[in-house]
Amino acid sequence: MTWSAPLEVDADWDFHSAGEDSPADLRALYVAACQRSRRAAAGHPSLSDRAAKPSFGGGPVSLRWIFVHMIEETAQHRGHLDLLRDALD
Structure with a gap:
């Protein structure tokens, strides 16, 4: 999964993109991102x-x-x- 912000279309996207999201939705996105990162890091035996x-x-x-x-x-x-x-x- 690749994620990127559409900054070339909307330079201020990061200031208003989550305006309608609830704190619970934002927390769920954060938790999911942490889980993906942990899985990716676990596949590497060395720092x-x-x-x-x-x-x-x-x-x-x-x-x-x-x-x-x-x-x-x-x-x-x-x-x-x-x-x-x-x-x-």
Whole structure:
């Protein structure tokens, strides 16, 4: 399964694409994405294994790099959530 945002058609897609989705729907999408990622990672015995295709504007990246990148992304977005929660309190 390949997923991509239609940014060439709608540059602001990521700002309004989930406007009608319920929190439960969004959580289900997130859980399904995590499950797909875990299955893909489980097929690699080493964190040094490289992706089949070049990514992120460079050469092939390792599974280790992908994990670190996802930790960074999750932490950054968690920080955004904390700011939003503080603004609502």
